[in-house]
Amino acid sequence: MxxxxxxxxxxxxxxxxxxxxxxxxxxxxxxxxxxxxxxxxxxxxxxxxxxxxxxxxxxxxxxxxxxxxxEPDRAWDGLCGPTRNNTCLGTDKQCCNSETWKCGKAEEDCQAGNCYEGACFDK
Known part of the structure; x- marks a missing residue:
């Protein structure tokens, strides 16, 4: 490419x-x-x-x-949230945890109420 x-x-x-x-x-x-x-x-x-x-x-x-x-700005450094203006989608950790402002892939990162954006579970 x-x-x-x-x-x-x-x-x-x-x-x-x-x-x-x-x-x-x-x-x-x-x-x-x-x-x-x-x-x-x-x-x-x-x-x-x-x-x-x-x-x-x-x-x-x-x-x-x-x-x-x-094309959005990806959170390649693993840091996300409203002050970062980026997305975890498209990275290996697709959920932005609203408590840590880090991209994650664990259930607690993607669960409703914890997931700020990304591949969040239904809210």
Whole structure:
């Protein structure tokens, strides 16, 4: 894998793209959102070339991301919480313990009431 293909923090991590038809007449953005079970707002966020008025900026025969997310800052150092502005998800310890502000994978780290964010058990 080349370094240029690595998704960096706050960049779009696109999981699925689709190509618009040869015409962009009508409410193309809402149609895409409905077809791919997402929202127009999500499509706009995943495609920096689109502006808030999605239909005015979408182009025909063009590839757009319809499934994905903005790459978060991972807690690679194992420290998490509101002052760190990162996530334990994607690390080997996927639950942020709200008592220690450390990423963990034990049941007590992921249990409701203890888990601040990540792969928490149902709250």
């Amino acid at each position: 080349s370094l240029s293909s690595v998704t960096r923090v706050r960049e779009v991590n696109c999981r699925y793209k689709t190509t618009t038809g040869s015409s962009t007449d009508g409410d193309v953005c809402s149609s895409l959102a409905k077809k791919y079970e997402t929202t127009v707002e999500a499509i706009v966020n995943l495609n920096p070339t689109l502006n808030k008025d999605c239909n005015a900026s979408i182009k025909p025969s063009t590839s757009y991301c319809v499934k994905g997310f903005i």
